[in-house]
Amino acid sequence: MADLVELDSLEILVIVDNELDPISPSPNAAVQQSGGLKDIGMGGPQLDPQTRGGAISELRMDNICCSAHGLSLLITGLKSNNSGEPERHTVLFDTGPEEHIFELNATRLKARLGEIETIQLSHWHRDHSGGMPRVLAMANAMKPAGSPAITVDLNPDRPDYRGMVTPMGPVSMEADPTFAEIEAAGGKVEKHSEVHTVAGKFFAVSGEIPRTTSYDVGLKRGLRMMREAGVWEEDTLIRDERFLMCKLKDKGIVMFTGCSHAGVVNASRHAVTLGNGVPLYAVMGGFHLADGEPQTITSTVADLQALEPKLLLTGHCTGWRAKFAIQQAMPGKLVPSFVGSRFTL
Structure with a gap:
């Protein structure tokens, strides 16, 4: 990935x-974090100082975001061009589990959705794809007339349904939006299964993630089904999952992972490989250790530590046990990813 732009x-x-x-507060001084109660209160309705004993604004509960089982990150890279002017490119990484929660939070956060150039879906699971139609509608409504269509970067290997094994029989998840539904919502579908760059080469998207660890076995009890076959098949590896990465000047690789079904260590190692040996600076997203075996958590944390990342911004399916283990092994490197947070790296 020699053509990946180095970001400021x-x-x-x-x-x-x-x-x-x-x-x-943020536990790491290297991370600028906002979006807490003070910031929400300062951004609330302005008050006449004479009406409430000098209060300048009102902290409203309906300005606070709501959590949900899923992930959606609005990521903007910045780089000074040859004229010294800042160049910006924005990618939305995943869209959350449902349209309502995305719209509610994006509205409360006053998210600049009109800047989105590319939506990258990490993998075909409803908790990452469910907000897609509403995302496109909201983002397109914020764009100037005549703007290029938003590229929706997808793996072509989309099962009609995904599900899980239970003692009583298979349980099906909701279907992900189809390619046709995404296009009907205003997206420009691009299908990729190999590594490539997006958004002015500010970001790279991986292909299938190589599995080199012995302890990462994928999604327990995972299933998939195609309508034509009409039968459920084992699908523990979730081979369609891909990560997003970029390169920060004087820092290193930042890797964004949806669920790490291939293993967060495997994804991190592959990001370093794709970055031609540039060191790993930060990993953000779901590490999928919430239901991990104790030894898997221990091995993962040890192998992550060997990569010497400076920041681990853990969210979604990481789980409290893994977060605790990371904090114990690498004090100060854990930065939990809470909904509504704004980070500057």
Whole structure:
């Protein structure tokens, strides 16, 4: 990935994630974080100082985001061009589980959806794809007339349904939006299964993630079904999952992962490989250790530590046990990804 642009800085807005905490400060001084209660209050309705003893604004509960099982990150890379002017490119990484929660949070956050050039779907699971139609409608409504269509970057290997094994029989998830539905909503579908760059080469999208660890076994009890076959098949590996990455000047690789079904260590190692050996600076997203075996968590944390990342912005399916283990092994490197947070790297 020699053509991947080196960025000056990165802005990340967490629109959807599993947890909400607008009170705790960032545990790492290297991360600029906003979106807490003070920021929400300062951005609330302005008050006449004479009406409430000098209060300048009102902290409203309906300005606070809601958590949901899923992920959606609005990511903007910044780079000074040859004229010294800042160039910006924005990617939306995943769209959350449903249209309502995306719209509610994006509206409360005053997210600049009109800047989205590319939506990259990490993998075909409803908690990452469900908000897609509403995202496109909202983003297109914010764009100037005549703007290019938003590219929706997708893996062509889309099962009609995904599900899970239970003692009583298969349980089906809701279907992901179809290619036709995404196009009807205003997206320009592009199908990729190999590594490539997007958004002015500010970001790269992986192909299938190589599995080199012995302890990452994929999604337990995972299933998929195609309507034509009409039968459920084992689908523990979720081979369609891909990550998003970029390169920060004087820092290193930042890798965004939806669920890490191939293993967050495998994804991190592959990001370093694609970055031609540039060191790993940060990993953000779901590490899928919430239901991991204790030894899997221990091995994952040890192998992550060996990569020497400076930041681990854990969210979605990471789980409290894994977060605790990371904090114990690498004090100060854990930065929980809470919905409504704004990070600058």
